[in-house]
Amino acid sequence: MNDLIIVHQEETYVVVNKPSGLLSVPGRGPDMQDCVVNRLKLMFPHCIDQPSVHRLDMDTSGLLVLALTKEAQRNLTIQFQERRVEKTYIAILDGVIDKNDGEIELAFRLDPDNRPYQVFDPVQGKIGTTRWRKLGVEGGCTRIEFTPLTGRTHQLRLHASHELGLGIPIVGDRLYGSGTAPGQLKLHATFLAFDHPESGDRLSFQIQPLF
DSSP: OOOOOEEEEOSSEEEEEEOTTOBSSOOSSGGGOOBHHHHHHHHOTTOOSOOBSSOOOTTOEEEEEEESSHHHHHHHHHHHHTTOOEEEEEEEESSOOOSSEEEEEEEEEEOTTSTTOEEEOTTTOEEEEEEEEEEEEETTEEEEEEEESSOOTTHHHHHHHSTTTTSOOBTTOTTTSSOOSTTOOOEEEEEEEEEOTTTOOEEEEEOOOOO
């Protein structure tokens, strides 16, 4: 296992820049154990057993905060539950968007016959809300800034690809677009802000994508 890119570290938590293609938490089976959490435990022996307080999809890159103590884990988890954490993503869409900005609100749920695929379901689905704005057009593709107001699984990927959303998938998306291999998804968690788990001071971090 390779080391993690540490953006910021203290005694109670760390912020890392997760590469695309790496799991946030362990999966099932011995071939799914290389992940942010297990790499973190190798780097920080005092780390608690369950340091994860939020996740990024395997193919998504960017900022991830993890707790090193139980107290920090509890504090940060509550912040996510109460939607006090700010997150912004940069994505490249596989086409050109005419509008400049907007807000997407779609109800969706897991397709149990095709995990982890999410499907639009206005009856049984749960609402996901995302604000977006166009940053520019690059070679027939559109650079987008996403600000999710909820934290649903695959929210940005589905909101980009679904015809009731932007109608254009993110470049390299293996589930909702034409991507074929891990690490190709052009979706990056570029900004993260939360309260310090001990002092309560507002903290913010920003890392630009490689694309």
